Amino acid sequence: MSDETGVVGSNVGKGLQSLSSFGGSGQTRLEIAAIIATAFLVIGGMELALRVFEVPHYILPPPSAIVTALVTDFPLILPHLGHTIVVLLSGFAIGAGIGMILAAVITQFPFAEKIIAPYILILVTTPMLALVPLLILRFGFGYEPRIIAVALASGPMVMINSATGFRRVDSQKIALARSYGASTLQIFWKVRAPMALPMILVGLMIGAIFGLLTAVGAEMVGGGFGLGNRLTTYSSMIQMPQFFGVVLILSLLGILIYVIFFLIGKRWASWEA
Template sequence: MKRFGNIGWSPIAVLLLFFMVWEGLASLFEIPAWLLPAPTAIFKEAFTNYQLFLPDVGSTVMLAASGLLLGASIGFIIATVLHLVPPLRMALYPFLIISQNVPIIVLAPLLVIWFGFGYLPKLIIITLVCFFPITIALLDGFRNAPRELVHYMKMSGATSFQLFSKVQFPNALPPLFSGLKISATYSVMGAVISEWLGAEKGIGVFMTLSSSAFRTDRVFIAIFIIVILSMLLYSLITLLEKTVIKWAREGDQ
């Protein structure tokens, strides 16, 4: 099958078929626009009034990217420390699990009470969403380093730092990028949820205002933007993964 970049034609065909069926049903049953607008109406609104949401898109992108970067950094540090200090891992690992059992939507009001309606509580929400997949993926990558190679390095007199840098960390690169891909998709949704708490602009604000005004077409525009941004971040992480892993393999040769 011919491919469009790295994406086969099949998903594109399915997506087009989905929109065609949606358009047909909306027209056939004369569904009110406030209930379920047709795709053509949504796309027309997006292209006609794009200036209404472009500033919101930029704000959400900056917030999501900042939260992803901070969450990735914290996740990397936590995973590395817990791996290098096993007693600490045994003590703190359960709390990592617990941190993901508290719904963000429940924790969000507390963050507003503690830190106000500014940038900080929003950044904390995205960080909490993003750090966990990276931490768990890295810990699994460190632990699953080839035992034969680890044993060989120890027999050769390698230090703990050499063992970590030459074997365990390179082995953890693929899991690391898997965690980053998950976090990248979570970061956009985390940014939107954080904007619901109270913000001047952002896709979350645009979606809330559109919903209050029964502008369902604009709500769908916001949904499509969230999906597109998530896919773009995912694609950027994938591109970075190929570059870094290729560089790491060349460095080992």
């Protein structure tokens, strides 16, 4: 299970490297202009098509209506954005921390993987949103059930990718460290952890994105606050410009997650390229 998911994580990592041109020194003004022009064409084309065909706003509002609604209602949306960020950061911190600890344990003690792997497989294949109603019954409509759901969604992703990174360290480097008298703990911190950093960052990025999706889904299932609650409210009131405005905010949050881990990888794991 860990090897297959590790391959997926590795492919994602290669994809991140291939997208590094967005911040690369070789970027030309012509390429930047082409990117901006494409964005204007796509957005402008959507605006024109929706107005020409007179598509009702309650089905699909034009981009201008979405931006206008977002600016107008942003003071009302901002507190809910704060709630979602609190849930995401809290659940992700718990899930990522436990995931990395478990990754280190199963790497150093292979027998532990035989015990832990079935439960991790269950967590990976079980949609966490299905557990939210049960968590709400136990913990109420506050932060607790949402944070637990985010932790359960993000933790396995971090664990699987981190464990794959720990295992992919060159055995010759480990043998060299042992020949110099390094202990198992020293080998882990000085050899395995630094060499596994790219895969760890990929796991953290995937875990954070899964956590964001789970946080929004949990807010849609139950509770009176959060961006997910706004989606449910605007949808029920057929306020589609506001609805898509919240969707735009969530998309920007996802992009921000990618940019953060891309910059961290560029600073601390650029040697992999």
